[in-house]
Amino acid sequence: MTRTAAVPDAARIGRTALRVADLGATTAFYRDVVGLTVQSKGEATATLGAGGTPLLVLEGDEEAPLRSRDGTGLFHNAFRLPSRGALGGALDRIRDRWTLDGASDHLVSEALYLADPEGNGVEVYWDKPREEWPRADDGTVRMDTLPLDPEAVAAGSDGAPEAPPGTTVGHVHLEVSSIDATRAFYVDTLGFDVQFESGSVLFLAAGDYHHHIGANTWNGRSQPADGRGLAWFEIVLPDEAALSSLRRGLADADVAVTELDDGVEVADPDGIRVRLRAE
Template sequence: MSSDVLPRETRIGRTALRVNDLEEISGFYRDVVGLSVLRHSDTGAVLGVEDTPLLVLEGAENALERHGSSAGLFHNAFRVPSREALGDALARIRNHWQLGGASDHGVSEALYLTDPEGNGIEIYRDYPREDWPRGDDGRVRMGTYPLDLDPVEAAAAGEAGLPTGTDVGHVHLEVSSLETFSDFYVDTIGFEVQTEMSAALFVGAGGYHHHVGANTWNHRSGPVGGRGLSWFEVVLPDAAALGELEDRTADSPYTVTETDDGISVMGPDDIEVRFRART
């Protein structure tokens, strides 16, 4: 494999949101989404599954609402390991909140909702990889089709929270330019294009349908700001892969900062992406 391409084992780690009402949003992700509160303070909270952190909430009482022109989050996507878990998620949403939509993407079945501060959420489960539709070029062919909720509802096992094996499968961004997005995430970072749609691009590592998605559907034109996405994390399989990425970003026009366990890169639209090696 070319050293300019991310390893197959690359995955998304944590995502972070800047929130105005920490108590309300923490309770929402606990009761509706099904995450467990791992740590909580007056200024922030960390939620996840068992002892694995997946979502960081940064309290920012004075943060302005996200401006209509600002780039940022389209949705955080929590991937569950089974249809049973997806059925349980559907039950929680119906009991405590409102389902915003549901789709069969050919590679997955997905539920959509929005948190109380307007952050998009997807909860989904993948179909077996060998069943994903692909074109002659080997790329994944995702689509958006109606999802029959009856078998999802019937599969529910009655579990109160998200099960072991849940992770952040992907992050979907709203960006000002797909060309700039591709320059950074593909040409610099090393993700590979998996699917292109009208005004949208989906990139992944190791043939995954997408670890990061981007769209310009709402014509965002300014940098990320205010409430909403603060940063998200990409986890590499080992220190060697992290070192190769550090070399690529060092020669790029993007600002790179060392962190305790890796690096932080300020990407297009001032969206911060953090990188670390798996521990």
């Protein structure tokens, strides 16, 4: 299929938003454990970030139902730290205030895994230098999942109480109902490149990154995204020209578009809301 649009190489993940029942407890987790700074907080919403950059929006809704057992949506939000020392600082906070679920060396990155108070997956990681990333014969980035020694990470901790400036949402990993349908939307319609695909998992990137969007069908999810969990995530484009080009591509593909004050919103095949805006 010919692509109808092309996400520029400089595109990145911006904010992600979670619909949560307990706004207070969830805000405290992302502040005290992940290390984000509360930038604004009202009765129904909170925005957290790092270095003045907003990264996470929490939408409080005490009446929101639990995500259904078969519902698609978030596998994890992945917060990328700028150094291994910052990852050590994150590990300190997790050990002091929460529970670490896992730690992995992915060849291109080192990652810590945990879940927030409402069961949303969280990855905290740092990228190794790009010149160290292994590559396949076709030039795509090669990844793996190997054990990571938490003690080695802890030994290099910067001891900081919060995530430093330069922290971003490196990628969003989704639970989807169909790898084929996900590929058709994000690759053929939006224009992401496939970095890795193997049956039940798909990694997509803009430019030469290892992945900005991950998708898997490991848990057999089959129903549209609903209830608590991921409300939307944001793809940030480098300029208005790139946003206009993507708008035209979406129109050519007959994708329904909702206009927002600072961009547009579309829904992927599982009803996951994707926002697009210019830098």
